Structures are given as C-alpha cells and as structure tokens.
Amino acid sequence: MKSDIKLIDKEGKRLDGRKRDELRPIKIEVGPLYRADGSCYIEWGGNKILAAVYGPREALPRHIQHPLRAVVNARYNMASFSVEDRKRPGPDRRSTEISKVISEALEYVILTEQFPRAMIDINIEVLDAEAGTRCAGLTAAAVALADAGIPMRDIPVACAAGKIDGQVVLDLGKEEDNFGEADLPVAIAPRTDEIILLQMDGHLTVKEFDEAIELAIKGAHVVSELQKKALLAKYAVAKEVKQ
Amino acid sequence: MSKKKIVMPGDVLATAEELTAGDGTFEEDGLIKASRLGEYVVDEKSRVALVTPLTDVPTVLKNGDVVLAEVKNVKNQMVIVDVVHVINRKRGIAGNVNGTIRVSEIAKGYVKEAGTEYRTGDIIKAKVIQVAPSLQLSTKGKEYGVIRALCSVCRSPLEKVNDYLECKQCGNRERRKVAIDYGKGHLNL
Amino acid sequence: MNSTLISSIKKDYLNKLAEQKKRIDGRAFDEYRKISIETNIVRKAEGSARVKIGNTQVLAGVKMDVGEPYSDSPESGVLTTSAELIPMASPDFEAGPPREDAIELARVVDRGIRESEVIDLDKLCIEPGEKVWIVFVDIHVLDYDGNLFDASSLAALAALSTAMVPAERFEMGKDYPLPIKEPPISCTFVKFNKAIVVDPCLDEETIAEARLTVATDEEGNIRAMQKGLSGSFTLDEVKKVIKASIDNGARIRKILEDAVGRDHGKKN
Numbered sequence: 001m002k003s004d005i006k007l008i009d010k011e012g013k014r015l016d017g018r019k020r021d022e023l024r025p026i027k028i029e030v031g032p033l034y035r036a037d038g039s040c041y042i043e044w045g046g047n048k049i050l051a052a053v054y055g056p057r058e059a060l061p062r063h064i065q066h067p068l069r070a071v072v073n074a075r076y077n078m079a080s081f082s083v084e085d086r087k088r089p090g091p092d093r094r095s096t097e098i099s100k101v102i103s104e105a106l107e108y109v110i111l112t113e114q115f116p117r118a119m120i121d122i123n124i125e126v127l128d129a130e131a132g133t134r135c136a137g138l139t140a141a142a143v144a145l146a147d148a149g150i151p152m153r154d155i156p157v158a159c160a161a162g163k164i165d166g167q168v169v170l171d172l173g174k175e176e177d178n179f180g181e182a183d184l185p186v187a188i189a190p191r192t193d194e195i196i197l198l199q200m201d202g203h204l205t206v207k208e209f210d211e212a213i214e215l216a217i218k219g220a221h222v223v224s225e226l227q228k229k230a231l232l233a234k235y236a237v238a239k240e241v242k243q
Numbered sequence: 244m245s246k247k248k249i250v251m252p253g254d255v256l257a258t259a260e261e262l263t264a265g266d267g268t269f270e271e272d273g274l275i276k277a278s279r280l281g282e283y284v285v286d287e288k289s290r291v292a293l294v295t296p297l298t299d300v301p302t303v304l305k306n307g308d309v310v311l312a313e314v315k316n317v318k319n320q321m322v323i324v325d326v327v328h329v330i331n332r333k334r335g336i337a338g339n340v341n342g343t344i345r346v347s348e349i350a351k352g353y354v355k356e357a358g359t360e361y362r363t364g365d366i367i368k369a370k371v372i373q374v375a376p377s378l379q380l381s382t383k384g385k386e387y388g389v390i391r392a393l394c395s396v397c398r399s400p401l402e403k404v405n406d407y408l409e410c411k412q413c414g415n416r417e418r419r420k421v422a423i424d425y426g427k428g429h430l431n432l
Numbered sequence: 433m434n435s436t437l438i439s440s441i442k443k444d445y446l447n448k449l450a451e452q453k454k455r456i457d458g459r460a461f462d463e464y465r466k467i468s469i470e471t472n473i474v475r476k477a478e479g480s481a482r483v484k485i486g487n488t489q490v491l492a493g494v495k496m497d498v499g500e501p502y503s504d505s506p507e508s509g510v511l512t513t514s515a516e517l518i519p520m521a522s523p524d525f526e527a528g529p530p531r532e533d534a535i536e537l538a539r540v541v542d543r544g545i546r547e548s549e550v551i552d553l554d555k556l557c558i559e560p561g562e563k564v565w566i567v568f569v570d571i572h573v574l575d576y577d578g579n580l581f582d583a584s585s586l587a588a589l590a591a592l593s594t595a596m597v598p599a600e601r602f603e604m605g606k607d608y609p610l611p612i613k614e615p616p617i618s619c620t621f622v623k624f625n626k627a628i629v630v631d632p633c634l635d636e637e638t639i640a641e642a643r644l645t646v647a648t649d650e651e652g653n654i655r656a657m658q659k660g661l662s663g664s665f666t667l668d669e670v671k672k673v674i675k676a677s678i679d680n681g682a683r684i685r686k687i688l689e690d691a692v693g694r695d696h697g698k699k700n
Contacts, residue, residue: 033575034487035522037299037334046475050574052520056301057335070337075527077518080570081477081493089516089570090529109252111269111278115301115337123520125572127491128474146252149300151278153271154253191253228251231280235297236249311441328438335523366441391441426444 007164007176014176020169023159023219028140028230030147036123038148040230042140045173046130051140053148056118070115072107074122075099076137082129098134105158105187105197106141111151120150131177132160135185138197143227147234155227156196158187159219161212163204168211170219184209186216190224193217247284249297250277256292257285267294301337302329304371304378311390312342312380314365320346322357324367324380342378344369350420351383360420366391368422388422402426439638443624446639450627456635457486462676464631467684469586469691471594479595479610481691482574483587485631489521489575492587494567494595494610498602501557501564509556509564513542515571515584522576540618540658541571541585544647548655550615551592558604565597567610578634581620581645581658586688589615593692616655617681617688618647621673623663628673630680644670646677650685 008014018024024045033039036052043049059065076098080087091099106122122144124137135158142156162172163182172183182202188195204212250256254277256268262285264270269278277283281294304310304326312324326340346357354360361367368390373379382388392401394410395417401408403425408417446456453461465486474480479494501508515538517525530538545551556565569592571584595610622632622640629636637643641663647656654674659665665673 033489033520034577035575036520037301048474050520054519054523055335056337057523058338058340075519079474079491079493079572080514080568081474081480081495083476086495086497086568086570089514091527115303117339118337121519123518125518125520125574127493127572128476146280147298149279149296149298151267151269152252153269153276153278155251189253231251232249235280239249239297311438313437366437391444427448 005175005179007179008167008169012167014164014169014173016173018173020167021215021218023171023222024173026223026226028143028226030143030230030234036144036148038144038146038150040140040143040147042136042143044130044132044136044139045171046128047126047133047136048128049133049136049140050125050127051137051144052123052125053120053141053144053150054123055120055148056115056150059117059119064119065117068116069112070110070118070120072103072110072112072120072122074103074106074124074141076102076124076126076134078126078129078133082126098137101197101199102134102138102141105138105156106145108194108196109142109152109154109156109189110145111153114151120145131172131174132185134158134197134199135160135187138187139223139227143230146227146231154189154191155224156187157190157220157224157227158185158197159216159223160185161216161219163202163208163212168208168215170215182208182212184212184216186213186220188217188220190221247282249281250283250294251280252278254283256283256294262290262292265291265293267296268292299334302332302334303337304329304340304374306371306374308371310369310371310380312367312369314361314363314367315341317358317361317363319356319358322349322361324369326378326380327366330368339378342371342380344380344382348372348379348381348383350388354420359418361389362392362395362417362419364393365389365419368424382420382422385423388420388425390422390425390427392417392419400426439635442635443639446635447625450625450629453627455629457633459629461627461629462680464680464684465633467586467687469590469687471590471691477591477595478598479591479593481587481590481594483583483590485579485583485586486633487575487577488579488583489573490580490583490587491572491574492584492591493570493572494591495570496568496595496598496610497566498558498563499566501561505553506561507557507564508553509551510566511542511546511551511553511569512566513538513545513569513571513588515541515573517573517576517580520575521573525573525576536660537580537584538571540581540645540656541569541588543658544585544616544618544656545569545588545592548613548616548647548649550589550613552611552613555611567592576634578632578637579620582618582631582684585618585647586684589617590688590692593688614650615688616647616649617684618645618656619677619680619684620645621676622661623665623669628669630676644673646674648674648678648681650682652678
C-alpha cells in the first residue's frame with residue numbers, strides 16, 4: 001500500500017514523534033487475574049492485551065497427550081470491539097495462524113519434558129488493537145508463564161522492526177503498519193538471541209533485513225528488561241513487605 | 244544453606260562442575276541455570292543448586308501430599324482411583340492422576356477384600372505414598388477414607404450414623420472405611 | 433471438570449454455614465462483594481467498561497456501524513448483544529462457539545437493555561427503511577468467580593452510557609453521545625439449602641438449586657426477571673428477592689452513576 005502520508009520527516013521524526021529506534025510506551029502488570037494460574041496485562045502503545053496461563057494439567061482429550069512432554073497450546077483471540085470495524089467473535093484464519101506460531105515459539109523455551117501427558121494453555125486476549133499485537137501478546141504470555149511458575153529456559157520476548165518511507169525503524173505504529181513497506185516481527189530467547197518467531201511481509205533488501213533484525217532484537221532486549229522489572233515489582237517487593 | 248539472591252528463568256547460577264541441578268534449575272551446555280523466578284540457594288552439603296520459588300508453581304504430586312480422589316474401580320486386592328485435588332492447592336494437577344490403593348493400605352487393621360470398604364464413585368481423602376513408577380495412595384489412619392458416598396441403591400448421598408452410612412431416602416445401610424470428617428465438606432480449599 | 437466435583441464436595445460445608453446464617457467468604461446473605469466500574473478503557477470501541485464484582489471481571493465493548501433496519505421496524509436502529517465465555521476466564525471454559533450459558537447470558541443482558549428502552553432505538557434511524565445505526569454490545573468475560581449476570585449487565589450499561597456515536601467516521605457530522613435513558617439495575621440471587629443469597633460467588637453458584645435475577649428501575653418498578661436452574665422459589669421468597677433487588681439496585685445505581693458521570697464524554 002502506498003500513500004501520500006509522510007511517515008517520517010527529514011529530522012527522522014515519526015508521526016507519533018518517535019525516533020527511528022524508539023519503542024512506543026510499554027506498561028506491564030503481573031497477575032491481574034484471579035482464576036488463572038498466571039496472568040499478565042500489557043499496554044504497548046495503543047495495544048491493550050491480557051494473557052492468562054492454565055496448567056500444566058492433564059491433557060484432554062487424551063489423544064492429544066504426548067507421552068514424554070507437555071503440549072503447549074496458545075490461543076490468540078481478538079475481542080470483537082478491539083478493532084475499527086467490529087470483528088465477528090471467534091477464531092478466524094489469521095488468529096489461528098498467530099496462535100500456532102506463538103505456541104511453537106513458547107514451546108521452545110518451556111521445559112515441557114518435566115510434564116509428560118500434560119497440557120499448558122496460554123490465552124491471549126487482544127482488548128484494544130493498534131499494531132504489533134502478536135509481539136505484545138507473546139511478550140505478555142511469557143510474563144504470565146513466569147507468573148505461573150512454569151519452568152522455562154528463558155523469558156521469551158518479541159518486538160518488530162519495519163520499513164517506512166525507505167527507512168528501517170523499530171516497532172511500527174498504526175499508520176506505519178498500514179502504509180509502511182515492510183513489517184518484521186521477531187521473538188527471541190533474549191539470553192542467547194535464538195530466534196523463536198520470525199515473520200515478514202513487504203519488501204526488504206538483504207541489507208535492510210540485516211539492519212531491521214538487528215534493530216528488532218535490540219528493541220526486544222529493552223522490552224525484556226521491562227518484563228523482568230514488572231516481575232520483580234510484584235515478587236521481590238512483595239517479599240520485602242512480608243519480611 | 245547459604246547465599247540468597249533473586250533469579251529469573253535462564254539466569255546462569257553455576258557450572259555443572261561446581262554443582263548439580265536441583266529443583267527450579269536445569270543444566271544446559273555445562274551450566275546450571277534457573278528455570279523459575281525465585282531465590283537461589285545452594286545446599287552446601289549435597290552441592291545442589293536450588294531455586295525456591297517466589298511465584299506459585301505447578302501442582303506435582305509428591306509423597307506425603309493429602310489428596311482427594313474419586314474411586315474408579317474396585318478389585319479384590321486393590322482400588323483404582325483418580326486424584327482430583329491436592330488439599331490446600333488451587334491449581335490442577337500436572338501429570339498422572341491415576342493411582343491405586345492396595346488392600347493392605349486401606350486401613351490399619353486387616354482388610355480381606357477392598358470391596359467391603361470402598362465402592363465406585365466414592366470420594367476419598369488419602370495420602371500419597373509413592374509417585375514413581377506408579378502412583379500409590381494410602382488411607383490408613385482415622386483422618387483418611389471416604390468423605391462422600393452415594394447410596395448404591397438410589398444414588399442419594401449417604402449420611403454417617405454411628406459406624407455405618409445410611410441413606411435417608413431409601414433406608415439402605417452400607418459400610419465404608421470413612422474418614423473422621425465424613426460429610427463435613429470442609430476441605431480448606 | 434474437577435472444580436465442579438470439588439464444589440459438590442464443598443456443598444455440605446456451604447449448607448452447614450448457611451444454617452448458621454454464614455457464607456463461605458464471610459458476607460451477609462444480602463451483601464454484595466465490592467463493585468468497581470472503569471469506563472472508556474478500549475480506545476477502538478465506541479464505548480467500553482470493565483466491571484469487577486469481587487474477583488469476577490467482565491469487559492463490555494460497544495461498536496456501532498451503519499446498516500439496514502429490520503423490515504418490520506424500518507425506523508429503528510438495531511441492537512445486537514453477544515457474550516463470550518473465553519477460556520481465559522475459567523479452567524472450565526472451552527474455546528468454540530458460544531454454548532447455552534453464554535447465549536442465556538447475552539439474551540438476559542439484551543432484554544435488560546431492549547425492553548427497558550435504555551437506548552432509544554428510534555433515535556438511531558438515519559434514513560427510514562434504508563439506513564440505521566447498528567449497536568453491537570459485546571460481553572467479554574475475563575475472570576469468572578460467579579454472578580456473570582450482574583457483572584455483564586452492569587458492564588453493558590456502563591459501556592453504553594459512555595458510548596459516542598461515531599458519526600464522523602461515516603461522514604455524518606460530529607460524534608455525539610449515544611442517547612441513553614435511566615437504566616434498570618439487575619440483582620441476582622441464588623438459593624441453596626433454604627438460604628437465599630445475593631451476588632453468588634462461584635462456589636455458591638455451582639451448588640445453587642435455583643437462581644433469580646430481577647432488574648428494577650429508579651422508581652422501584654420491576655423491568656425484567658429471569659429464573660434459572662432446576663430448583664424452585666416460593667412466592668414469598670420471590671417477593672423478598674424483589675424487595676432486596678430494589679434496595680441493592682439503588683446502591684448499585686449510585687456506583688454506576690458515579691462511574692459514568694465522572695467519565696462521560698471523556699475519551700483517552
């Protein structure tokens with residue numbers, strides 16, 4: 001999609017005033033839900049997303065059980081009022097695909113072999129959508145998993161980079177997503193920088209890709225620190241109060 | 244025990260030469276790493292690295308757990324049950340919930356046949372006495388045994404009267420190995 | 433699942449407490465849990481509200497679109513209410529198309545809005561027989577600890593009360609507040625072991641023999657009722673429930689007014 005909107009000005013300032021390597025504001029809250037075994041609420045720019053974890057628990061129906069490890073089942077869902085034109089409730093092809101790639105990404109970091117025949121359900125509910133919901137959703141899901149005490153080899157985290165007006169920038173906003181030239185959502189295990197989710201659409205040269213993925217990974221590391229800060233705010237502070 | 248430090252999943256704690264990986268940790272590429280958010284502790288005697296959790300953790304059955312179970316099948320020498328709940332835990336159970344109570348573990352006294360004490364559908368309170376290779380429970384002791392049972396004739400709840408259970412609907416009387424708090428339903432859930 | 437079994441075991445305990453006029457969470461029979469209402473929390477929605485009653489949490493969103501009216505009411509806008517019991521809210525909820533429970537919930541909320549004419553649908557006509565506003569109320573249950581009826585209808589009312597008609601998006605002038613009339617407030621009671629309690633928590637709801645929801649308006653008149661579950665009420669009990677609904681309704685109306693009055697027209 002091409003448009004006349006100028007997405008980035010001569011000084012490198014974007015529509016919402018951000019610099020090219022700047023994230024939208026991010027707020028993370030740990031444990032807002034009562035019934036779930038672990039939960040997280042994230043605001044990332046205009047995105048508002050809740051993630052909840054149930055399990056590990058007996059995998060049902062039994063035929064989905066794996067004899068040697070837990071099955072990881074993420075479900076990404078958009079509330080019907082979360083987008084400009086009301087979305088019909090329930091899964092569509094897009095949310096089914098996103099659920100699949102997020103499940104696979106999270107499965108890599110969870111020590112699933114500790115829970116044979118069990119399943120771990122991760123529910124991601126997009127309440128208000130702006131752009132980059134899969135990255136924000138995965139980031140929230142990772143915090144909810146840590147909140148649920150589910151053993152992981154790392155706390156995964158996601159961030160996107162993209163291309164607007166021929167320039168590689170971090171974390172596309174709404175108009176940038178609509179009118180930009182490329183979007184590259186990436187999720188990593190931040191300690192090793194292993195890439196666990198990678199998608200791209202649009203048009204990038206190999207050189208631009210190199211630049212974009214480096215930028216996305218750098219952004220993910222910033223988000224990773226916010227995840228840890230939120231977890232410590234709940235648990236380390238709670239502990240001090242107790243003592 | 245010594246050294247207390249708050250760690251996150253993936254934090255490197257030690258090398259595999261220094262320590263062995265204990266609860267809340269895992270070994271990867273010769274390193275011991277934390278697998279959950281908690282306090283890093285080294286058991287100096289056994290040289291084991293542990294992370295004591297600060298978060299809630301999955302419910303995994305272990306020896307000594309007091310559980311509720313539903314009787315699925317009664318054989319001559321054993322009772323087959325599904326564990327449905329661990330007392331004082333909110334979360335569901337991760338892993339196998341199918342266990343057995345051998346006839347010798349039903350009560351302190353001699354029990355000849357399991358069928359005289361338990362029937363299919365009974366809800367019992369029991370203690371876990373073995374997790375691997377198979378899940379084994381025991382109901383020895385007065386706090387363990389049936390806490391809720393239905394009349395085998397009309398399926399109404401049975402009430403405890405003296406040392407037997409009675410159906411207020413049809414007058415049928417049955418016996419069970421009952422727990423001391425039969426029918427109280429106060430589970431500290 | 434197991435939680436149903438656990439609740440059935442707890443039944444005896446709850447019954448015994450009820451005989452002593454006590455409840456599992458220490459409340460009096462006619463006492464609600466803490467209610468809080470936040471409005472305008474979803475920017476993409478025309479109106480939205482999150483309601484918490486104790487640990488129960490419900491988010492309602494209002495979306496509006498322009499479409500054709502029904503042929504039997506060519507000069508009226510269209511109201512559509514749906515509810516989703518998403519698996520996030522409870523270990524027992526499953527993904528998939530709405531089941532009986534979700535449909536009953538949506539219909540009870542819908543009736544509370546429609547029959548009491550909270551929204552003046554005639555004012556939502558753009559061109560008779562051709563173009564009218566369609567109002568979608570979507571109930572998203574986030575955390576389930578009982579009493580979804582009251583939480584959902586309160587969330588729907590708060591969302592509608594703060595909704596802005598998106599006229600600008602459809603090139604029909606400036607956005608303006610959705611015309612709303614004083615809404616009825618619904619109160620839900622359940623009965624078990626001869627006790628009748630208001631605002632059931634999950635344990636109480638699971639063992640309940642009968643349920644009654646009564647919506648009353650500010651004059652203390654009855655505007656909607658729904659009896660549920662396989663038990664029964666005596667006429668005397670129904671009358672007591674109605675009286676308690678009027679009393680509680682007045683208090684909840686105040687909470688709603690405070691929440692929507694404070695936030696009205698202000699979008700973040």
